Amino acid sequence: MSKPKLAYYLAGGCGGCDIAVVDLAETLVDVALQLDIVFWAPTVADAKYKDLEAMPDGSIDVGLVSGNVRNSEHEHIVKVMRQKCKVLIAFGICAACGGIKGLVNLHTTEQLLDKAYINTFSTDNPEKVLPQTTVVVDGKYELTLPTLMDARPLDQVVKVDYYIGGCPPYHEHIGKAFMALLSGQLPPSGSWITMGKAVCEVCDRNPVLQGKSKKFATTVKRTIEGTPTEGACILEEGYLCLGPVTQGDCGAKCPSANVPCRGCGGPIPGVKDFGLRAISAIASMLDNEELVEQIPDPVHLFYRYALPSSFLGKRINR
Amino acid sequence: MKNGLDRYNKKNNPEGGKGMKKIEINPMTRLEGHGKITIFLDEQGNVENAFMQVVEFMGYEKFLIGMPIEEVPRTVTTICGV
Amino acid sequence: MAWEPRIIVIACHWCTYAGADLAGSLRYSYPPTVHIVRVPCSGRVEPEFIAEALIRGADGVFIGGCHFGDCHYKEGNYKAIRRFNLFKRVATELGVEPDRIQLEWISGSEGKKFAESMTAFDAKIRELGPNPLKGGAQ
Numbered sequence: 001m002s003k004p005k006l007a008y009y010l011a012g013g014c015g016g017c018d019i020a021v022v023d024l025a026e027t028l029v030d031v032a033l034q035l036d037i038v039f040w041a042p043t044v045a046d047a048k049y050k051d052l053e054a055m056p057d058g059s060i061d062v063g064l065v066s067g068n069v070r071n072s073e074h075e076h077i078v079k080v081m082r083q084k085c086k087v088l089i090a091f092g093i094c095a096a097c098g099g100i101k102g103l104v105n106l107h108t109t110e111q112l113l114d115k116a117y118i119n120t121f122s123t124d125n126p127e128k129v130l131p132q133t134t135v136v137v138d139g140k141y142e143l144t145l146p147t148l149m150d151a152r153p154l155d156q157v158v159k160v161d162y163y164i165g166g167c168p169p170y171h172e173h174i175g176k177a178f179m180a181l182l183s184g185q186l187p188p189s190g191s192w193i194t195m196g197k198a199v200c201e202v203c204d205r206n207p208v209l210q211g212k213s214k215k216f217a218t219t220v221k222r223t224i225e226g227t228p229t230e231g232a233c234i235l236e237e238g239y240l241c242l243g244p245v246t247q248g249d250c251g252a253k254c255p256s257a258n259v260p261c262r263g264c265g266g267p268i269p270g271v272k273d274f275g276l277r278a279i280s281a282i283a284s285m286l287d288n289e290e291l292v293e294q295i296p297d298p299v300h301l302f303y304r305y306a307l308p309s310s311f312l313g314k315r316i317n318r
Numbered sequence: 319m320k321n322g323l324d325r326y327n328k329k330n331n332p333e334g335g336k337g338m339k340k341i342e343i344n345p346m347t348r349l350e351g352h353g354k355i356t357i358f359l360d361e362q363g364n365v366e367n368a369f370m371q372v373v374e375f376m377g378y379e380k381f382l383i384g385m386p387i388e389e390v391p392r393t394v395t396t397i398c399g400v
Numbered sequence: 401m402a403w404e405p406r407i408i409v410i411a412c413h414w415c416t417y418a419g420a421d422l423a424g425s426l427r428y429s430y431p432p433t434v435h436i437v438r439v440p441c442s443g444r445v446e447p448e449f450i451a452e453a454l455i456r457g458a459d460g461v462f463i464g465g466c467h468f469g470d471c472h473y474k475e476g477n478y479k480a481i482r483r484f485n486l487f488k489r490v491a492t493e494l495g496v497e498p499d500r501i502q503l504e505w506i507s508g509s510e511g512k513k514f515a516e517s518m519t520a521f522d523a524k525i526r527e528l529g530p531n532p533l534k535g536g537a538q
Contacts, residue, residue, distance in 0.1 A: 316494060
């Protein structure tokens, strides 16, 4: 029987999820022997988009897409991936919910280009040259660039079969997901591949797991204003950890390193808009109303990974 | 460059604007980032000019404004995850 | 047909909903543009309810709960105001008009206040006009 085929496309992401798969190390050897990797662009293999387009429809068993859809080239290739792959997985939080690169939806394309190419103190661009979708050099060489659009998670462009969260997904979790894929033991189509537990449930600092009860946070602190007490819950101490609403497939790695969780694992099952549920959870964990006003920069905090998949998807009054 | 030459075919290659033949190598691989190489050929099939374009734009310079500074290192690692 | 606002009121069963009932008994009228949804406690109200209502075309969302100290479940209304304030802060930054969402404490005996609040909110929404967010951001 032929080996199942795998394709991997990096759209508007950073490549970290690709490297997380490579991070499987010894497990990757076992996994790779059982799979036929036919396309992995642009990060790992020397495959071109034309190779993908030439493959017959539905010929690839599993397709992984990481990164959000940000320009017309991503949109086109993602649709090609959907055509060629039987099962399409939104791999990593950028593909699943929009990711950090989804924060571009807070600004218009003009504002972003203006800041990057014209209005920074270290930029020397007196003629205010900006990238264009078509340019003709020396009167005869025509070059094109894709059109920039608002960032969108994968499921707003094509139908997605499974979602895996994480920035990047923890390599052990990827190993488990691949094993589940190869053995066919997958949840119903359209769901997240996760163990279904929040970060708090797997965190060593959880007071409930130590037999104590949770207390409200009486202050709001930035991470530079102190160090969390050894073994104590970071959220109780005021550091606004998003553990209660984030999927814990990572094993609560950040809290175990004294750093509050920022929600990269994606929302716990049943939550559509991560930012809103995080607002609900954090606000109800605070001791009084004044603390709510003290939270610095709530948009970049609660919507860091999930702005494009939020109820508005972007800022309206840009 | 073997891939590019394999695909070079006078009948099938799209016109490179103003009647020029061009070969597109898309994407550049084994790196993070989307890059494209466009090679323009003259009538004899020799390379007349070649261009490399970076096909993606992120926008971190703008959307980081307003973020508390201690959160920035954790955020900008996603410019390149490799 | 001229535009009529659609206002969603999420009222807590023990106080605001009772207040609405009382407004009816005492014959204090309030605009018919108001649609009341009953919840057991204002602390049940998730920001997701407000967001969903706005996306689906509600022109205004009004949350009613018990006064501090009166909550049937003791702390529900405290959580409600904390969630509401934080949601309003984030939503305003994302471009939602802040006057479209409001939270007020109205007890079961304040039938007149309920009618007055509804009339005032309806007038405010009429001034703001139709909700541009219907169907999600365009």
